[in-house]
Amino acid sequence: MDAIAMLKDRRSIRKYKNEKVDRELMKEIVDIARWAPSWGNFQIARYTLVDDREIIRKFATDAVKGFGYNIKTLENATGVAVLSFVKGKSGKLDKDEYATSKASSWEVFDAGIACQTFCLAAHAKGIGTCIFGVIDDETISALVSLPGEETVAALIVYGIPDESPAPTPRKSVEKLLRFI
Secondary structure, three states: OOHHHHHHHOOEOOOEOOOOOOHHHHHHHHHHHOOOOOHHHOOOEEEEEEOOHHHHHHHHHHOOOOOHHHHHHHHOOOEEEEEEEEOOOOOEOOOOOEOOOOHHHHHHHHHHHHHHHHHHHHHHOOOEEEEEOOOOHHHHHHHOOOOOOEEEEEEEEEEOEOOOOOOOOOOOHHHHOOOO
16 A cells, blocks of 8 residues: 555544454554554553443443544454553653653653554555553553553544445645744
8 A cells, every 4th residue: 555545545434343453463463553652662562452232332331531533443442452552751851850841741652653653554464453542541551451651642542444434624735834
């Protein structure tokens, strides 16, 4: 798939076919996503893939703060990636001091790069994704027994798409760009 077309064609998918994505295919997607750049090459992103319908139902009832769009998407989901990251590494040049005014916020930046890379890799392999930010980190951590040194960045629902949403309007380049 052409990279520019992939960037322009990827959409948030909220409707999926009622079939699980093969775990080997998901392993390939994570194998691609692990190449996402990160601060100091610390590679802090972690992927906990959940295809157990009971846990996915618990995400819907307990882990998305009652947000209707997320609940509805999760009710029919066959796969959810818990994107987490190892805390206390990104943003530092040594083990004690942050080297950026963003301090520990840089972890979220690294997680965002990893999230986008995961979603683009999935798209290239024919798998749809939808990123959730309205989440309850602590509930999700408990549901998947996340290690203590990690924190949840996002939920990414994934599956075989059962829709092809049209592109949403984009702001013009002139509204987004400045030259100095």
